[in-house]
Amino acid sequence: MGTDxxxxxxxxxxxxxxxxxxxxxxxxxLDLLRLFDEVPRHxxxxxxxxxxxxxxxxxxxGYGQTASQPSLQAYVLHVLxxxxxxxxxxxxxxxxxxxxxxxxxxxxxxxxxxxxxLSTRARKVLDEMGFPNIALLVGDGTIxxxxxxxxxxxxxxxxxxxxxxxxxxxLAPGGRLVLPVGSRQEQDLVLVxxxxxxxxxxxxxxxRCTFVPLLGKYGWSEEGS
Ligand code: SAH
Numbered sequence: 001m002g003t004d005x006x007x008x009x010x011x012x013x014x015x016x017x018x019x020x021x022x023x024x025x026x027x028x029x030l031d032l033l034r035l036f037d038e039v040p041r042h043x044x045x046x047x048x049x050x051x052x053x054x055x056x057x058x059x060x061x062g063y064g065q066t067a068s069q070p071s072l073q074a075y076v077l078h079v080l081x082x083x084x085x086x087x088x089x090x091x092x093x094x095x096x097x098x099x100x101x102x103x104x105x106x107x108x109x110x111x112x113x114x115x116x117x118l119s120t121r122a123r124k125v126l127d128e129m130g131f132p133n134i135a136l137l138v139g140d141g142t143i144x145x146x147x148x149x150x151x152x153x154x155x156x157x158x159x160x161x162x163x164x165x166x167x168x169x170x171l172a173p174g175g176r177l178v179l180p181v182g183s184r185q186e187q188d189l190v191l192v193x194x195x196x197x198x199x200x201x202x203x204x205x206x207x208r209c210t211f212v213p214l215l216g217k218y219g220w221s222e223e224g225s
Contacts, residue, residue, distance in 0.1 A: 089111075091112050150173075
């Protein structure tokens with residue numbers, strides 16, 4: 001996977017330390033930990049920040065946005081349990097790193113990003129790494145991506161004042177959605193599931209996290225709170 005193996009080699013030890021950190025935070029799922037070893041996060045980051053790629057921290061990716069903290073992403077994946085037959089919707093492509101992890105776990109990934117430049121940059125890296133099962137869209141992800149609905153797994157990487165109703169509508173029976181819900185400053189991670197009979201359940205899986213705001217029709221307005 002990928003060609004710049006000298007650079008990849010340089011990051012190997014740091015990557016192993018990151019995986020130990022994720023593990024020490026309670027994620028014991030070996031298949032999931034292995035993915036963090038196989039998908040090189042540094043390749044998804046702007047050059048100036050690459051040396052910090054394997055810190056367990058959110059990192060700036062330009063346009064006022066951040067790549068999410070790896071241990072938090074691992075936790076979200078642990079809750080969502082994407083499987084090989086799952087159709088996945090991601091809102092907030094950002095760097096594309098989580099998109100790549102999702103593509104390794106599921107059948108197909110549909111990912112929506114509102115900042116065109118970020119989507120373009122993610123497309124380039126994902127193409128270089130050779131992912132055949134990812135479709136990217138530039139637009140407002142709070143309305144979902146109706147064309148390919150329903151989805152078995154959904155993840156939103158930006159904070160919303162409430163659960164956007166179009167996303168719940170596009171959740172398949174047996175489907176699960178994780179997203180941060182709360183104020184602009186602080187959120188809880190919420191899991192929304194739909195039973196096989198169609199009933200929807202909602203509950204908090206982790207308190208107090210901080211994500212960039214979800215801006216759009218069913219999120220925050222562009223102007224401020
Ligand atoms: N998982 C990404 C997280 C990026 S931060 C990563 O680790 O790189 C969240 C992203 O959500 C930002 O890129 C932001 O531009 C995007 N975003 C915010 N509101 C959005 C919306 N309504 N639709 C799609 N993307 C949105």
